[in-house]
Amino acid sequence: MYVPFARKYRPKFFREVVGQEVPVRILKNAVKNDRVSHAYLFAGPRGVGKTTIARILAKSLNCLNPKEGEPCGECENCQEIDRGNFPDLIEMDAASNRGIDDIRALREAVSYTPIKGKFKVYIIDEAHMLTKEAFNALLKTLEEPPPRTVFILCTTEYEKILPTILSRCQRIIFGRVSDDKVIDYLKDICEREGLECEEEALKSIAQASEGCMRDAASLLDQASVIGEGKVTQEAVESFLGILSAEKVREFIRLLLNSDTDGAVRWLNELYRKGYNLSKFWDNLEEEIRRAILVRSLKDPFGVVENPEDYEEFKGYTLEALLYLENLVNRGKLEARSRPAIKAYELAVIKSTIIKDILSLSEALSGGVAVSSERKSPEGKGKGLEESIKEILSPVAYKALRDAKRLKRDGKEVFQVEEDTFNTFREEFENLKRKLPEVEFEVQKKKDQKESTTSLF
Numbered sequence: 001m002y003v004p005f006a007r008k009y010r011p012k013f014f015r016e017v018v019g020q021e022v023p024v025r026i027l028k029n030a031v032k033n034d035r036v037s038h039a040y041l042f043a044g045p046r047g048v049g050k051t052t053i054a055r056i057l058a059k060s061l062n063c064l065n066p067k068e069g070e071p072c073g074e075c076e077n078c079q080e081i082d083r084g085n086f087p088d089l090i091e092m093d094a095a096s097n098r099g100i101d102d103i104r105a106l107r108e109a110v111s112y113t114p115i116k117g118k119f120k121v122y123i124i125d126e127a128h129m130l131t132k133e134a135f136n137a138l139l140k141t142l143e144e145p146p147p148r149t150v151f152i153l154c155t156t157e158y159e160k161i162l163p164t165i166l167s168r169c170q171r172i173i174f175g176r177v178s179d180d181k182v183i184d185y186l187k188d189i190c191e192r193e194g195l196e197c198e199e200e201a202l203k204s205i206a207q208a209s210e211g212c213m214r215d216a217a218s219l220l221d222q223a224s225v226i227g228e229g230k231v232t233q234e235a236v237e238s239f240l241g242i243l244s245a246e247k248v249r250e251f252i253r254l255l256l257n258s259d260t261d262g263a264v265r266w267l268n269e270l271y272r273k274g275y276n277l278s279k280f281w282d283n284l285e286e287e288i289r290r291a292i293l294v295r296s297l298k299d300p301f302g303v304v305e306n307p308e309d310y311e312e313f314k315g316y317t318l319e320a321l322l323y324l325e326n327l328v329n330r331g332k333l334e335a336r337s338r339p340a341i342k343a344y345e346l347a348v349i350k351s352t353i354i355k356d357i358l359s360l361s362e363a364l365s366g367g368v369a370v371s372s373e374r375k376s377p378e379g380k381g382k383g384l385e386e387s388i389k390e391i392l393s394p395v396a397y398k399a400l401r402d403a404k405r406l407k408r409d410g411k412e413v414f415q416v417e418e419d420t421f422n423t424f425r426e427e428f429e430n431l432k433r434k435l436p437e438v439e440f441e442v443q444k445k446k447d448q449k450e451s452t453t454s455l456f
Contacts, residue, residue, distance in 0.1 A: 044174025047212030176211030
């Protein structure tokens with residue numbers, strides 16, 4: 001009988017778990033040093049290994065020949081746990097057994113000693129689904145369970161667990177698995193199964209799984225069936241209805257270059273082929289976010305995965321990228337009240353003006369890139385924008401960017417709201433002293449002139 005990849009390659013030992021180093025280290029040390037708690041709460045996103053690690057912990061506690069906190073996997077108890085028929089491992093789905101009567105039955109069963117193993121282990125999956133009454137009925141048992149009894153509560157919604165329950169459990173938080181580790185995991189499966197795979201296809205699967213190892217294995221399984229033993233990008237795109245990150249970045253280039261015709265045709269081609277437009281738009285938003293981070297941060301490594309893929313976007317102004325992100329975000333909101341294709345088409349049309357967006361330095365110089373120089377006291381040539389940026393703090397500098405401005409008597413006059421000016425009064429007055437060509441006009445919001453032009 002065929003066994004799906006998600007079940008076939010489910011870890012059976014702590015050493016096989018991918019991407020959860022901290023939880024594994026905590027639990028292995030607890031078993032090795034005989035310091036296992038009577039109750040644990042495993043919290044984290046779906047498919048990252050909570051229930052799997054709970055079962056491995058149950059094996060470690062009941063293994064007849066454990067070694068360094070790991071189960072042997074060969075003794076009778078280990079094999080029965082793997083087969084799912086070990087009498088002292090009780091798994092309960094709180095989504096369907098959430099009432100007080102179910103918990104009362106559990107409390108009665110807890111009082112009995114282990115039948116075959118060293119410990120009786122209760123795994124309560126989706127624990128946040130228990131009713132308030134059921135939680136309250138479980139309190140005393142969690143606080144003072146019978147000897148050799150361990151409770152493991154697994155949840156994807158940590159915030160829904162009552163504080164009284166949290167205080168009685170050791171909490172272990174599971175994080176999402178990085179794309180790189182998911183890809184390595186998928187490569188390992190392909191090697192074991194003798195599958196040919198394309199790197200870009202595995203990247204797309206990792207991205208679509210959103211850090212969920214179970215979903216990644218299932219998607220790989222499906223892609224291998226469609227590709228008849230080959231995992232190709234074409235096969236992944238056909239059944240997921242999404243594009244690779246590289247193709248999404250191609251679409252971004254069209255928008256940044258104001259190629260409206262090409263972008264609209266691209267969008268309609270996706271719609272005609274049945275791609276998931278909402279998913280595509282989500283991926284577009286994420287790729288723009290990464291491009292902005294790479295464009296803004298001095299060292300994006302550790303913040304953005306594979307930052308070298310976004311180096312090309314450093315050639316665009318930050319203002320253009322931020323405008324595009326805002327445009328995509330608004331298109332996403334508008335798609336809630338109208339057909340997605342119409343909302344996204346209009347967002348693409350609005351991107352036409354991106355090529356005309358000026359950087360702050362260009363705006364401060366009246367729409368022409370700063371080429372002239374002003375002399376500082378030290379005699380070094382500096383542009384007006386650069387000098388302002390050096391004098392002001394980042395927060396005050398941002399507030400000035402948001403202000404309106406006009407030219408008057410050869411000076412740059414910034415119209416600043418009264419509250420904003422009072423907040424940064426000391427910095428703005430210091431700026432005026434150092435830069436005589438800068439002037440401020442303090443206004444109440446309702447009195448601001450409509451005829452002034454935006455700084456951007």
